[in-house]
Ligand SMILES: Nc1ncnc2c1ncn2[C@@H]1O[C@H](COP(=O)(O)OP(=O)(O)OP(=O)(O)O)[C@@H](O)[C@H]1O
């Protein structure tokens with residue numbers, strides 16, 4: 001088997017409870033993610049899906065265990081190394097999180113705007129908006145875009161640093177099923193055309209079915225027997 005791009009080993013994260021106890025949100029999860037695959041994380045509300053995504057994206061720190069991404073143990077990173085790592089990861093959220101006063105183009109450029117880059121920010125943002133099918137809406141404010149279009153802008157924004165890993169937390173949660181399907185199609189296209197590894201936390205079985213593998217979480221744990229490989233046959237995953 002090819003080396004995994006993400007290797008999670010006995011990952012643990014708990015949060016403080018008001019009564020002084022700790023809530024184990026992720027409680028000893030181990031799993032490997034192969035490069036250029038689409039992986040679904042499913043499970044009931046509170047199962048730890050978002051927390052696991054945040055740990056992989058280094059938005060939260062592990063309490064125990066390790067997460068290696070492309071051979072690098074992210075728990076050991078700090079300062080510049082951590083900032084550099086975060087730039088290799090793209091995040092897409094359920095609520096899009098676009099800046100309402102900025103155009104689609106400026107929203108896509110926003111993550112890199114304060115920084116010097118070795119690429120032309122506006123040119124790349126335009127290219128990404130074209131990729132997600134919004135070439136003609138670059139100057140639109142989010143309030144003038146549909147939910148699906150706003151999520152496309154958010155996907156383009158997540159790609160501005162050409163991440164090898166795209167983490168999507170309920171990316172279709174605020175969309176009707178057809179629009180949601182088109183967002184999943186877009187994420188799977190990124191896997192196929194750019195070799196991006198896509199990890200999607202989702203409640204939607206249809207979204208999980210479109211992925212290569214599903215891992216089911218419950219109470220912060222993963223049951224190996226609930227890992228499902230989806231065989232999409234010779235016609236691929238669409
Ligand atoms: N910042 C936090 N502070 C305290 N508790 C938290 C925090 N983030 C998550 N939790 C708790 O950790 C557990 C796992 O939460 P998480 O958001 O990872 O679940 P989830 O599977 O994403 O759920 P959902 O499907 O509702 O999005 C929950 O019990 C939640 O209340």
Ligand SMILES: [Mg+2]
Pocket residue numbers: 049050051169201
């Ligand atoms: Mg969640």
